[in-house]
Amino acid sequence: MTQSNEIVGCDLVVDHAAASGTVRALDRVSLDVDGGSSLAIMGPSGCGKSTLLGLLAGLALPTLGTVSIGGRTISEFGERDRVRFRRQELGMVYQADNLLPHLTVEENVSLQLAICRRDTRGIEVEDTAPLLDRLGLGGLAHRFPDQLSGGQRQRVAVARAIVHRPSLILADEPTGALDEENARAVIELLVEIQREIGATFVLVTHDRQIANHADRHLELARPKAREGSHAG
């Protein structure tokens, strides 16, 4: 029986149209991540790590292949269902914090709850304060992003990604812009919370030490150039 947050990707291919012809960003990649486990995706630049993450997040659709989350094939969802999926099931962390500059720390975090609440009226919204305290941001709730350090901003980004208790956490180089100490703190925090809430965690990283925090590793190779793929 499939767990509710198991990830299954089958023969995923992503082609991009470019001025010089079609460029293959992802070439027949398959993956299977058990619900509640974690996977670190590694590989050289240009091998399609972020593209794969985009497919898992429902931000993009594969040219070929399917993506299923918890038994639902999200690659066949329409835009509205994918938006609903992201809103309810997904938490994302990026290398850049991507916080809204005009919102304070607590507003950035609670905005995710506000977005989420529209379709989940039965769910009681949690107070963000305990979460911020736990992430060491308790005294910074009223600060704007530009008043925080890089590590603090990334912790806010983590808080925003998990505040609504998603079933799937995706992180794209979440520690890429941090020093070693902050990087370790952020990844440990992510794994700890992922395990606590039982979410499936997929992490893209170049850093093997960071990758070692995950249950499994997936090494991607750079896609081969397709024969006759040039559009001319």
Place this chain on the structure above:
Amino acid sequence: MLARYVFADLVRNPRRTLSTAVGVALGVGLFCGVLFFVDGLSASMTQRAVAPLSIDVQRIVTERIGGATTLTQTFSTSGRIRSGAQTRVDLELRNLGATAANEVTVRSLPGAGLRFVRGSAMQDGVTVVGVSGNPFADGLGQRGLNLGTVEPGTTRRLSYRVQAVRARDLDATAVTSSSSSRESFSPVPANRPRVTRLAELARLVARVPGVAAANQLSFADLGPDKISAGKISAGTVVASGPAKILGFDEAYAARDSTITISKGRLTPTGAVLSAEAARALHVDLGARVTVTLPDSSVTELEVSGIADLSRARSLFSSRRGGDLETFVYSPNSIVVSPAVFEATVLPAYERAATTRGARLRTPPVREIDISLERNRLAADPATAAVEVRQIGRAITAVAAHQDYLLNNISNTLDVAAADSKVAKRLFIFLGLPGGLLAAMLAAYAGTVLADAQRREQATLRIRGASRRHLLRMLALRTAILTAAGAGFGLVIGYLVAGATLGGGSLQRASTSSLVTSAVLGSLGGFAATGLALYLTGRRSIDREINEDRAAMTRRVPLWRRSGLDLVAVAVVVAGTTIALRVRAFDGAPGSVYFGRSVELNLLLLVLPIAVWIAGSLLVARLFGAALTRTQPRSSSSPGRALPRLYRLSIGRRPWAIANGAVIVALIVALSTCLAAFTASYDTAKISDARYANGADIRITPSPTSQRTYQANDADRFRTAGIRSVTPVIYGLSNVILKSARTSDPANLAAIDPGTYGSVAPLTDVRFSTGTATSALAQLRKDPTAVYLSEEMAAFLKAKPGDQLSVLLVRSTNEQTDVSLHIAGLFERLPGFPDGAEAVMSIAEHTAKVPSKAPDFFLAAPRTGDDAALRRAVGELRRGPGTADRLQIDTRTTTLARDQSSLASLNIAGLVDLDSTFSLAMAVVTIAIFVFGLLLARRREYVTLRAQGLEPRSVRTLIIAEAGTVAIAGSIAGIAVGIAMGFYFVTVLRPLFVLSPNYSVPIAALVTPVLLVLVATLAAATAGSRLVNRLDPTELLRDE
């Protein structure tokens, strides 16, 4: 390398490039358009200024009746006279005329270096005695020698000797002699060339280059008012009242379209009668009429034609200086050929003038009326004025010294040239807000782009680009964008100005002026917009990236920090106060006849512009402050996502919103101001024209009409499209008013008090006693009531309540005396350009003089719009107009006739041009705002999408922010525009005859506001589609 990067950047970001270049193009287009518009308008000012002129140039013959005497002066020796030597001065006076010259006086005075030899004066061979000194310059007054009467054909010889005190030449200045007579009291110098006959003079003048035609015109008054009066009669029937005899030929009649010979023609021996005279005498073609001239001689003429002369301005305009615009029509007129006038009429007047004891008050006028080749005059009135002055000198040089020249066209062009200068400055001022707007738009685009390029510049810095590199790139980018925009703007400006002016006006403009405008407009626009674009970009580069990001949400804009809005408010307050104290808003209206152009204090035009800037910035200050106050406090309560995001976005970035609103407000304010100004201008011009015409429609039965209308015939003109018609009896000096103290001829209007008020644009302020309504009620109630003009009442030394004796239809067979009492006074009444001096009830007038028909009818269409007016006139032409000849004047035709002043300038055209560009700029501003928003915040929007916000919510957010800017800017713009328009109308008041009522056309305001809102919706929708097409995976990954 840098150039390639900049070029690639511009090509690969087409939306940024296009929005900025279009902004620059619109700004430069507007500025060039205004300059081209001024060129085109100036080019048509000459033709427009001279269009209403009936006679370009007049040579008025000053040789007076009975003045056909000549004086010849010679010396017995010639050449140089030695000191102590003597010579004889011989004077010979001849009367070459047909009548005796009376009281002929000869005056002769030796010049410097010569002395009169005592006792040497001789008259017809006899020594002049009784005078100790020079009898030709006797006493302190240097009186001349009176020869008494000199009979026609006789010669009188005079002489005296002079001795040289020092050696000198015996030239024309050696002795100064002249002669005068009772009939010709202006001294005529000796040796003056023989007077050229009028026909010969016309022929000579016609040959002068630049003269299209020169025709002779003579006329003289006949009638009971004139001493030595004459009359026109047919058998026993006499045309009663003042009459006129005119002498001109068919060529003269052909060149003046207001002379209509409706039957027959003008022949060398026959006479053309005015329609009124023919009707009064009951004669038609072929009948014989008798003209009794002032010397009682009688001339019998065959009626060869009948004419409508009632609108012939060249014949009946007053020739009195300072009164040239007065139209003094004489219904009973007879026209003869110039030959008949010279052979028969003129001698009769000479005889009357030379009869001892008689005095001719108004001698015949003889003149050459000259038309110039108007189409060869320079398009610019100042140059044309110089040209016509040169032609005038050439005309004067032909057979000089027997007349004087009235260069009407030169006076008109002088005024037009002065008006043209005022117009140029005025139009540049009206166009100035557009230019400023263009610079502001460029600065705004620069700010938005600089924000958007912050990340790119940071990347370039990281890669090693120095500040110098970035500035060079900025300069290059600015130069390319501005040059491209300026090039397009030049073309757009030319095309729009040409389309607005129409009719090939720009083709008439000189190439040099167009080239100057093109250079000024494009370079000025290039410099202004380029500088604005460059400076904003430079400021962005000079700021540290981190500081920029940190300050983004809180930074107060430069105008707010420097208090520019408060400075502008201070300028408005101080300027208005000073202008009110020195009465600078009053100005002075123009008048061609007084040779005065419109006086506009153009410094005052700074005030509306200051109101515009001050108002817009002040509103933005308040708006920004209000948004800052509504800024929500930090809260962890989630609330509803979209309203919360909206509140946080505008509350935390108030000045970005306020800056966008300022630009929208400036544009909407300019549109509102222009719409309000146009509406007020149009309304005032229509009111002026309606006032001059007496009503929207004026129906005058043609003199050639076979019908006789009565007061109750007003109903004949009432059609479906005409609401009301009222009859009016009116004439120049048609009554004599006699008070207890004095009497005077006056212009009386007899009106129907029941209907006049519903047709004529009466205003209470024009009545010194009571109101318009009470005056009409009084006239209706009391048939013996009369209202007097304040001026006439003061002259008669009469006041309300006094009795007045009124001689109605004076100088006619029906004239009758009535006793009326003065019920009140008025200042001015509509419909009587010459000025009605008394008003009474038409019922009472008709009761006393039943035969007197209304002179015209005034009518009002159902509604006041142009379509209703056209419909009403059409009905009149198709209805009553087919049964009889009617002259229909409307407020529109009256307005078209008044094309000689600055007031007739195509201000509406300029306003259209300004409005078109303003609206286009409004659209571009909104587009720049929305796309700037997207450039600056695309990462925010994509993050929100990744967080699960639907695309439509992102679209709603963008629309809400842009909508806030658009709505706030529009509301502020309307308020500021209304104030700005009021100032414009106040400053330009001298353009109007009547004080204009400031009106704000609500319907016209809807267009710019709707356009701004639609543009907001369109840009936001297009923008949100772009956002939703962005690849979040790539965008969110980038640092």
